[in-house]
Amino acid sequence: MKKINIGIIGLGTVGSGVVALLHQNSEMISRRTNCELTIKSILVNDITRKREHINEKYLPLITDKESVLFDDIQILVEVMGTIDKARYYIEKALKKGIHVVTANKDLMAKYGGELLNLAEKYKVSLSFEASVCGGIPIIDMIKTSFQGNRISSILGILNGTTNYILTLMEEKNVPFKSALKQAQKLGYAESNPANDIEGVDAARKIAILASMAFNTKVPIEKVHVEGITKVDIQDILYAKDLGYRIKLLGMAKEKDGFLKVQVNPVFIPLSHPLANINDVYNGVYLEGDFFGPSMVYGLGAGSFPTASSIVGDIIAASKAIDNKTYSWCTCFRDLKIRDVMETHSNFYIRMTVNDKPGVLASISSILGSHDVSIYSVVQKKSHEGHAELVIITHKVQEASMYDSITVLSSLSVINKIESIIRVEDEEQ
Amino acid sequence: MKKINIGIIGLGTVGSGVVALLHQNSEMISRRTNCELTIKSILVNDITRKREHINEKYLPLITDKESVLFDDIQILVEVMGTIDKARYYIEKALKKGIHVVTANKDLMAKYGGELLNLAEKYKVSLSFEASVCGGIPIIDMIKTSFQGNRISSILGILNGTTNYILTLMEEKNVPFKSALKQAQKLGYAESNPANDIEGVDAARKIAILASMAFNTKVPIEKVHVEGITKVDIQDILYAKDLGYRIKLLGMAKEKDGFLKVQVNPVFIPLSHPLANINDVYNGVYLEGDFFGPSMVYGLGAGSFPTASSIVGDIIAASKAIDNKTYSWCTCFRDLKIRDVMETHSNFYIRMTVNDKPGVLASISSILGSHDVSIYSVVQKKSHEGHAELVIITHKVQEASMYDSITVLSSLSVINKIESIIRVEDEEQ
Numbered sequence: 001m002k003k004i005n006i007g008i009i010g011l012g013t014v015g016s017g018v019v020a021l022l023h024q025n026s027e028m029i030s031r032r033t034n035c036e037l038t039i040k041s042i043l044v045n046d047i048t049r050k051r052e053h054i055n056e057k058y059l060p061l062i063t064d065k066e067s068v069l070f071d072d073i074q075i076l077v078e079v080m081g082t083i084d085k086a087r088y089y090i091e092k093a094l095k096k097g098i099h100v101v102t103a104n105k106d107l108m109a110k111y112g113g114e115l116l117n118l119a120e121k122y123k124v125s126l127s128f129e130a131s132v133c134g135g136i137p138i139i140d141m142i143k144t145s146f147q148g149n150r151i152s153s154i155l156g157i158l159n160g161t162t163n164y165i166l167t168l169m170e171e172k173n174v175p176f177k178s179a180l181k182q183a184q185k186l187g188y189a190e191s192n193p194a195n196d197i198e199g200v201d202a203a204r205k206i207a208i209l210a211s212m213a214f215n216t217k218v219p220i221e222k223v224h225v226e227g228i229t230k231v232d233i234q235d236i237l238y239a240k241d242l243g244y245r246i247k248l249l250g251m252a253k254e255k256d257g258f259l260k261v262q263v264n265p266v267f268i269p270l271s272h273p274l275a276n277i278n279d280v281y282n283g284v285y286l287e288g289d290f291f292g293p294s295m296v297y298g299l300g301a302g303s304f305p306t307a308s309s310i311v312g313d314i315i316a317a318s319k320a321i322d323n324k325t326y327s328w329c330t331c332f333r334d335l336k337i338r339d340v341m342e343t344h345s346n347f348y349i350r351m352t353v354n355d356k357p358g359v360l361a362s363i364s365s366i367l368g369s370h371d372v373s374i375y376s377v378v379q380k381k382s383h384e385g386h387a388e389l390v391i392i393t394h395k396v397q398e399a400s401m402y403d404s405i406t407v408l409s410s411l412s413v414i415n416k417i418e419s420i421i422r423v424e425d426e427e428q
Numbered sequence: 429m430k431k432i433n434i435g436i437i438g439l440g441t442v443g444s445g446v447v448a449l450l451h452q453n454s455e456m457i458s459r460r461t462n463c464e465l466t467i468k469s470i471l472v473n474d475i476t477r478k479r480e481h482i483n484e485k486y487l488p489l490i491t492d493k494e495s496v497l498f499d500d501i502q503i504l505v506e507v508m509g510t511i512d513k514a515r516y517y518i519e520k521a522l523k524k525g526i527h528v529v530t531a532n533k534d535l536m537a538k539y540g541g542e543l544l545n546l547a548e549k550y551k552v553s554l555s556f557e558a559s560v561c562g563g564i565p566i567i568d569m570i571k572t573s574f575q576g577n578r579i580s581s582i583l584g585i586l587n588g589t590t591n592y593i594l595t596l597m598e599e600k601n602v603p604f605k606s607a608l609k610q611a612q613k614l615g616y617a618e619s620n621p622a623n624d625i626e627g628v629d630a631a632r633k634i635a636i637l638a639s640m641a642f643n644t645k646v647p648i649e650k651v652h653v654e655g656i657t658k659v660d661i662q663d664i665l666y667a668k669d670l671g672y673r674i675k676l677l678g679m680a681k682e683k684d685g686f687l688k689v690q691v692n693p694v695f696i697p698l699s700h701p702l703a704n705i706n707d708v709y710n711g712v713y714l715e716g717d718f719f720g721p722s723m724v725y726g727l728g729a730g731s732f733p734t735a736s737s738i739v740g741d742i743i744a745a746s747k748a749i750d751n752k753t754y755s756w757c758t759c760f761r762d763l764k765i766r767d768v769m770e771t772h773s774n775f776y777i778r779m780t781v782n783d784k785p786g787v788l789a790s791i792s793s794i795l796g797s798h799d800v801s802i803y804s805v806v807q808k809k810s811h812e813g814h815a816e817l818v819i820i821t822h823k824v825q826e827a828s829m830y831d832s833i834t835v836l837s838s839l840s841v842i843n844k845i846e847s848i849i850r851v852e853d854e855e856q
Contacts, residue, residue: 021576021718031760032575032643129573135719137573144572145557145565147460148449148739215460273725276704290449290736291563291726297701298722308718311576323751332459 010080017307135305206250438508563733634678
């Protein structure tokens, strides 16, 4: 039986999960793979800290001793997080001919290309399944199973925290702020939740997925990002009435040689497979020219699901050692990323207006003069002379949409433009 | 760039899809994999036959010339179907050190173990992603991404034909026979639909998946199989009323050292991810000790989706050539398969009874004396002195269930036991 030694950097939530998995299932893994995996060293900041799932007493913990860390290991598992320090260790390992497994999406979204080039240069593998959607093997699917296909679109619920918040808002009819507090109480959201609720976390993930599926670099700063902080409970209720559900989606679509990549709240039809993915679950829906539409769903974060993906990568790396298989950057195309103002979407617009005859006529005339064509209109809840008007548009260019909104805002009969949310509906 | 020659046996629906894919996406595949795939020879029965998607004039078609077929190829793609003839060619290829990709579930369900042993002996790979659920990479997920996990259960909608029929029955309120005719008209069901509607096709697929996930041989004759021919439109309507949907599921679960493997119609709660997979789509829901619950969904049959999986396997095999990676049978456990009479399930029972006082009391007393405990009862539609009674039970051993049914059938107040369908509901 082949023997492989592993070094691990970091022993937080994810690192502890990896150790727990390797302890619990090591015999089964050996029999499945004909390979014995041994944890040789674990680099930590604090040897005395208590940790989840594991008894740290029996672990080969070390602190800041690089020579020991890289000594006699064939695979390095980076689960420390951060960008610069993690990059330092990963580069060092690759240069020593050590295969690397990382769960670091911030690093991969920013320096993935460079690190893969380095892996190619030193003929080792660099795997990062756990960097996107925890326990869901979406990177393996794109990289191996579906690689005969031209992928045309990816739509993903890529962040469990925001999906939990949106689910709670809909199911318990609570406003955003209370839902966020509840998510924080349950440990789903951090005390500083900005990365999740502002869509930054999802943006990094869609950048990684899009670069792999479309074989082109997707700089994170080119991804248009809107979070869920402006989603009102009122919008959630209207969505339901109209047969939709609001989800924070990461989206990447290729059309006419351009890539559209964005993260924002979206109305999706209840019949869409992603509409039924609730709570902290993640899901990715993608379309290819041969496999057609496909979706994968599961837990996108957490100690154990993330460990599952990391160990899948460790086993793949252990095979790569014998095979001399190595990774390289597959971004051989150079697709332009379309500016969001040039993209086309359907929109949901909610506004409060004066409840007078002729108001709808003036609004539709302004929209029409900006090429914004109306798909449906609902008018509701007239009180104190105000009515709520909900419009869903046909596909329209983002720039025209916002030009028309500027003009509408200046109309005296319009009290307030309350919300504007994109609508993803192939049937329109 | 590495050059790989491929031989193909069979050029029907699936074979034509493979050829179409390799023609259409060959340049992209070369750039992604650094490998040039060439179709060297295609063994067919009839060179003159017209084929879908492809212009057969430019193809290297050959008939029954084995020496030419195996000449200068590194990968053989078997898409001819049948068991014995396909096995003959595959064994011959493996013995010659040629890597094999097959879509043949009948063959793999019956001789998978032997063929994998042969692949190990001759140090070549044998891949069969396309044999289960067409374009869905469920075998890759189990075999690679999830291999650090102990899988505890697999539930799958594994047959598109029956899923289409059940969807049509529910949505259009048509009986089984009309729905079958419609499926045949659209080409989803064959003129002899027995393998699909009797559950045999799904049984082969769950046998393959279970053997891989639980690392144990699952002889096809040990899988308990019931098809959908007895599912009545009335049951579909009751399911809907009670918050369920009827699906034909392939199921495999490990418990206490035993494996439960069966195919039968099941009531699943509408909130279950599989409940929303309709029409010809397939989906597989599985649970592992680390990744948790996960589901993958897509097209389970058809020329193009199946070709997608075959080409994924071809690319993997092309890597195996350099790496000297080979396949072996991973059935190192010897789990006993529990006899269906010893398994426990929840049941839905529909019967017509005399609409008299005391009837429910005698029925529940008989059920109770056989340890069948009632979860809920609905009584409906009394006409001509008859009422329809629907009972959902708590978990009960199959043998007790059928003993109680035998006694119930002899009761004079019971007109007819109309249907008995298992219920999959974790919450009960």
